[in-house]
Amino acid sequence: MHAFTQLNGLVVPLDRANVDTDAIIPKQFLKSIKRAGFGPNAFDEWRYLDHGEPGMDNSKRPLNPDFPLNQARYQGASVLLARENFGCGSSREHAPWALLDFGFRAIIAPSYADIFFNNCFKNGILPIILPAEIVDSLFKAVESTEGYKLVIDLETQTVVTPDSQSYAFEVDAFRKHCLLNGLDDIGLTLQHVDEIKAFEIKYKQAQPWLFN
Amino acid sequence: MSARTLYDKLFDSHVVREENGTALIYIDRHLVHEVTSPQAFEGLKLAGRRLWRINSVLAVPDHNVPTTDRSHGIADPISRLQVETLDQNCTDFGVTEFKMGDVRQGIVHVMGPEQGATLPGMTVVCGDSHTSTHGAFGALAHGIGTSEVEHVMATQCLVQKKSKAMQVRVEGKLGHGVTAKDIALAIIGKIGTAGGTGYAIEFAGSAIRSLSMEGRMTLCNMAIEAGARAGMVAVDETTINYVKGRPYAPRPEQWDAAVAYWSTLHSDEGARFDAVVELKAEEIEPQVTWGTSPEMVTAINGSVPDPAKEPDPTKRGGIERALQYMGLEANTPIDQINIDKVFIGSCTNSRIEDLRAAAAVAKGKHVAANVKLAMVVPGSGLVKAQAEQEGLDKIFKEAGFEWREPGCSMCLAMNADRLEPGERCASTSNRNFEGRQGPGGRTHLVSPEMAAAAAVAGHFVDVRLLLN
Numbered sequence: 001m002h003a004f005t006q007l008n009g010l011v012v013p014l015d016r017a018n019v020d021t022d023a024i025i026p027k028q029f030l031k032s033i034k035r036a037g038f039g040p041n042a043f044d045e046w047r048y049l050d051h052g053e054p055g056m057d058n059s060k061r062p063l064n065p066d067f068p069l070n071q072a073r074y075q076g077a078s079v080l081l082a083r084e085n086f087g088c089g090s091s092r093e094h095a096p097w098a099l100l101d102f103g104f105r106a107i108i109a110p111s112y113a114d115i116f117f118n119n120c121f122k123n124g125i126l127p128i129i130l131p132a133e134i135v136d137s138l139f140k141a142v143e144s145t146e147g148y149k150l151v152i153d154l155e156t157q158t159v160v161t162p163d164s165q166s167y168a169f170e171v172d173a174f175r176k177h178c179l180l181n182g183l184d185d186i187g188l189t190l191q192h193v194d195e196i197k198a199f200e201i202k203y204k205q206a207q208p209w210l211f212n
Numbered sequence: 213m214s215a216r217t218l219y220d221k222l223f224d225s226h227v228v229r230e231e232n233g234t235a236l237i238y239i240d241r242h243l244v245h246e247v248t249s250p251q252a253f254e255g256l257k258l259a260g261r262r263l264w265r266i267n268s269v270l271a272v273p274d275h276n277v278p279t280t281d282r283s284h285g286i287a288d289p290i291s292r293l294q295v296e297t298l299d300q301n302c303t304d305f306g307v308t309e310f311k312m313g314d315v316r317q318g319i320v321h322v323m324g325p326e327q328g329a330t331l332p333g334m335t336v337v338c339g340d341s342h343t344s345t346h347g348a349f350g351a352l353a354h355g356i357g358t359s360e361v362e363h364v365m366a367t368q369c370l371v372q373k374k375s376k377a378m379q380v381r382v383e384g385k386l387g388h389g390v391t392a393k394d395i396a397l398a399i400i401g402k403i404g405t406a407g408g409t410g411y412a413i414e415f416a417g418s419a420i421r422s423l424s425m426e427g428r429m430t431l432c433n434m435a436i437e438a439g440a441r442a443g444m445v446a447v448d449e450t451t452i453n454y455v456k457g458r459p460y461a462p463r464p465e466q467w468d469a470a471v472a473y474w475s476t477l478h479s480d481e482g483a484r485f486d487a488v489v490e491l492k493a494e495e496i497e498p499q500v501t502w503g504t505s506p507e508m509v510t511a512i513n514g515s516v517p518d519p520a521k522e523p524d525p526t527k528r529g530g531i532e533r534a535l536q537y538m539g540l541e542a543n544t545p546i547d548q549i550n551i552d553k554v555f556i557g558s559c560t561n562s563r564i565e566d567l568r569a570a571a572a573v574a575k576g577k578h579v580a581a582n583v584k585l586a587m588v589v590p591g592s593g594l595v596k597a598q599a600e601q602e603g604l605d606k607i608f609k610e611a612g613f614e615w616r617e618p619g620c621s622m623c624l625a626m627n628a629d630r631l632e633p634g635e636r637c638a639s640t641s642n643r644n645f646e647g648r649q650g651p652g653g654r655t656h657l658v659s660p661e662m663a664a665a666a667a668v669a670g671h672f673v674d675v676r677l678l679l680n
Binding site: 016020022023028030031032033035045055083085089090093096112113114119123174189195200203206209210211 | 251264267371625
């Protein structure tokens with residue numbers, strides 16, 4: 001997993017509540033058996049004017065000029081500014097894979113759906129929660145300022161605006177540790193093999209029917 | 213010991229270790245399908261890892277399988293490759309798989325309970341958000357991402373923080389023609405699609421106790437649409453009777469001990485919940501969604517809302533966008549909305565009881581002339597066989613419905629079953645997101661009874677008028 005420490009990134013606004021994972025990466029692209037290559041199809045139905053299918057040359061497809069991700073001023077954005085309940089719906093990890101592949105390393109929103117939120121951390125994306133009124137002010141700032149960038153520092157848990165306004169955010173200590181160091185969860189868990197085995201033996205004695 | 217919730221009992225009994233509020237919890241059952249597993253199996257192969265406990269895993273292809281003639285396999289090469297990849301991975305790792313063509317094949321959340329592979333007291337995971345379904349058995353069940361699928365395969369554990377506990381109490385008696393699906397939609401209408409975020413929901417109260425296991429599964433299935441990863445119902449006689457005799461149920465010599473333990477799986481008297489939501493069963497009417505989020509829902513005798521009356525600008529924008537996408541005018545009565553297609557199926561509503569209820573409405577009637585396609589997709593091969601034994605297939609076919617092979621089908625349209633742009637569908641599935649049932653498709657979520665009623669009327673109609 002990519003480590004996440006500090007990011008000075010261009011921000012792109014996506015001004016809709018309840019953006020679901022079907023919108024982030026439509027189902028026809030979930031047929032891939034790979035982890036990579038979903039970026040060109042992130043937000044496919046909003047981003048392109050035609051209907052996308054796997055195997056198409058996305059560089060030749062007509063872009064929706066009204067969609068922020070397509071606008072010249074937001075090219076190269078690595079921070080996605082979003083509204084409440086971002087990532088609701090399915091558990092598809094293809095959603096964070098698509099965002100990462102597109103180039104996003106951080107998301108800022110007032111709230112997220114639980115499974116999506118969790119999946120982000122497994123892929124080196126930092127989903128930041130800020131109060132709705134601060135998110136609102138960031139939307140206004142991004143839209144009125146071309147080239148608007150934010151400095152996100154995971155160590156100090158701060159988002160700093162171009163005019164040096166600093167906002168603190170919360171992050172779970174374990175997730176922070178993993179993200180800062182780019183740690184593989186499985187490797188960490190396997191450090192506790194003996195505890196898992198001991199639990200399993202006791203558990204099997206109590207509920208043998210679970211091991212039929 | 214202080215009074216504990218069902219969620220406390222389920223979570224605490226699976227904690228292998230805990231550090232600073234982050235726990236490693238042991239997973240009893242891991243259900244696998246073709247869409248969210250290939251990258252996990254690949255990760256294991258690349259790292260040279262094996263499955264921790266092979267017999268905890270049960271696999272089935274469901275999202276990509278065709279629901280029409282299967283004798284020539286899957287036509288779409290990309291879908292076919294994904295299903296073949298599951299077959300190959302299950303062979304390579306020694307996992308039991310119910311392949312296409314096996315009568316036990318079906319939607320993963322129908323297959324698990326049907327096989328007795330979902331049991332009370334279990335932790336159940338699957339790379340699928342509707343894993344919350346299995347909580348109907350007094351189990352702790354939730355969807356996980358593919359990284360976690362790989363993690364559970366390799367370690368039999370999941371890194372978890374305990375959620376908050378919410379109790380949703382539904383007291384009273386449901387009216388005739390009102391179902392578990394209507395309860396689920398009414399709850400989501402009340403608390404919103406983010407209302408359950410951060411919570412595990414326990415559904416309780418006399419109306420829940422009266423539900424069959426099929427109804428409880430429908431309800432828990434949609435906990436995720438309320439934002440809660442897990443939904444659950446306490447164990448009672450209904451649960452135990454359902455499990456008894458199923459292939460993966462405890463063996464006869466284990467049965468009494470299992471039942472004794474399962475009987476403890478309820479919230480204690482006086483257990484404290486972080487939030488409580490109450491509904492009266494008598495006040496719940498058949499529900500129909502009008503928008504592009506399950507919370508955009510109203511009763512059948514209601515109307516499409518008027519965005520001009522919404523003071524909050526983000527919400528107003530959401531309603532306007534939804535009405536535009538759905539091709540609906542504000543203030544249109546729901547029962548004046550015509551439909552093009554009907555889908556009866558999905559992990560929410562494709563079990564035998566759902567098909568019986570829909571057939572009871574369709575019997576002796578015919579799909580309306582303006583309805584281009586009405587399809588019934590049983591949840592599994594075994595549900596299909598049972599329905600055929602009861603003659604439900606004949607009722608549906610005589611009424612002009614198509615009778616299909618089991619799978620996820622048009623709930624998310626990963627196979628060939630889908631809406632065309634602009635088509636409007638009465639669907640028993642769980643999500644009405646933009647494009648969910650096909651690009652540009654317009655989904656209205658309803659119960660199986662309401663879907664069958666809409667099919668014969670050609671527009672939404674109060675099923676209670678047809679039943680009386």
